[in-house]
Amino acid sequence: MAEFTFYTVAMSRGQIARWALHEASADYEHVVFDWATRPESFKQINPMNKVPALVHHHGGHDHVITEAAAICHYLAETHPTAGLLPDEHERAAYFRWLFFAAGPMEQAVLAKAMDWDIPPERAATAGFGTLERTLDACEGWLSENDFAAGSRFTMADVYFGSQFIWGLRFDSIEERSPFKNYVERITSREKAIEAVEVDQKLIEEAAAAS
Numbered sequence: 521m522a523e524f525t526f527y528t529v530a531m532s533r534g535q536i537a538r539w540a541l542h543e544a545s546a547d548y549e550h551v552v553f554d555w556a557t558r559p560e561s562f563k564q565i566n567p568m569n570k571v572p573a574l575v576h577h578h579g580g581h582d583h584v585i586t587e588a589a590a591i592c593h594y595l596a597e598t599h600p601t602a603g604l605l606p607d608e609h610e611r612a613a614y615f616r617w618l619f620f621a622a623g624p625m626e627q628a629v630l631a632k633a634m635d636w637d638i639p640p641e642r643a644a645t646a647g648f649g650t651l652e653r654t655l656d657a658c659e660g661w662l663s664e665n666d667f668a669a670g671s672r673f674t675m676a677d678v679y680f681g682s683q684f685i686w687g688l689r690f691d692s693i694e695e696r697s698p699f700k701n702y703v704e705r706i707t708s709r710e711k712a713i714e715a716v717e718v719d720q721k722l723i724e725e726a727a728a729a730s
Contacts, residue, residue: 524548527565527573529555530722536588536682537572539715543678544599552722589622589679596675606676610669617661617668618676621683624648625658629683629692655693658684662698666705673706681706 526541526548528534541548553559558569566573566586574591576583576598585594596604606614628648631638643649661668668676684703687693706712 521577522547522549523577525575525577526550527562527575528552528571529558530719530726532571533588534572535715535719536679537574537591538719539682539712540588540592540595540675540678542711542715543604543675543709544595544602545711546595546599554726587622588682589618592675592679593618604673604675606669606674610672610674613661613665614669614674614676617658617680620657621680624654625683628654629687633692655696655699659696659698662702666702673709677706 524541524546526534526537528538528550530552538550553562562573563569565575565584568586570586572586572588572591574585574594576585576594585591596602624647627646628651630636631646631648632651638646638650648654665671667673668680681702684693684699685707688695688699688703693699707716
């Protein structure tokens with residue numbers, strides 16, 4: 521048995537977790553299904569019935585990790601030799617942007633996609649202010665830093681960066697030079713390409729079978 525069992529749907533946020541698994545060089549096997557064929561038993565692993573989900577078979581126990589951002593950091597911690605954790609001077613930015621992406625940024629993008637109208641006087645209540653303010657914050661950082669934690673790639677970039685990869689691809693985030701340049705830096709990584717190839721093959725196989 522592999523050390524990790526990874527549950528995913530090919531065209532989903534599971535792609536973020538797969539990239540993290542490859543960056544960490546984790547020993548894993550995957551269980552792939554589609555939204556229509558998710559087994560009822562999957563709810564025992566994640567009661568939310570969504571992917572990704574990761575099970576770590578360790579020390580005679582099965583540890584379940586859900587939420588893509590949590591999976592990313594968990595893999596960085598369990599694979600310290602991969603060099604994906606922040607050093608003491610990178611830690612603040614690492615956690616800042618990892619959780620910014622999982623909170624305000626994803627909420628702001630989703631609000632736009634769902635046509636949720638947030639009145640200006642309720643912007644603070646929403647937690648992300650506005651999409652423009654959220655993107656301005658990211659642009660300010662990426663105009664002066666190559667990566668989420670500063671000058672080098674860390675696991676935070678897998679999650680933070682994925683927001684821009686998907687956002688630019690589907691036009692849910694406006695194209696700005698710092699975002700485009702950042703995406704080019706992170707998607708050119710060997711492990712990123714490797715992970716995409718696995719999911720692309722699964723997507724093609726699913727399309728051929730339908």
